[in-house]
């Protein structure tokens with residue numbers, strides 16, 4: 001199938017197998033590996049990307065649904081090689097250990113802050129509830145998102 005869509009602020013036109021998911025397209029088709037394959041079943045959230053600014057699980061969405069739409073992955077967060085404010089907040093807070101969950105966390109957090117620029121800790125924990133982390137205990141991740149929501 002032919003796909004036309006916008007990925008990380010750039011237009012793309014490419015051919016992909018009909019059965020591919022967005023995760024297949026990113027990792028196998030485009031070698032964009034920030035989006036991680038965790039469970040492949042919609043459970044872990046590590047494949048979270050933003051489709052038209054809404055968080056979705058890339059392992060569950062067929063690539064065919066990208067036609068005419070806008071996709072953002074963790075590769076698209078930085079600009080001119082500089083991290084965005086959420087990435088910087090994660091780094092300052094020490095919010096990553098192995099880092100496997102981090103791309104999905106960043107995108108879920110970005111969607112939260114776009115909808116709610118001044119979240120409470122409860123809001124942050126609720127927004128990230130679908131993103132599993134095996135390492136950090138979540139505390140520093142929540143601190144990072146709250147810090148990113150504060151004055152920049």
Ligand code: FES
Pocket residue numbers: 036037038039040041042043044045046047048057058059060
């Ligand atoms: S890999 Fe998509 S939710 Fe786990």
Ligand code: FES
Pocket residue numbers: 095096097098099100101102132133134135136
């Ligand atoms: S930092 Fe390792 S899974 Fe979250």
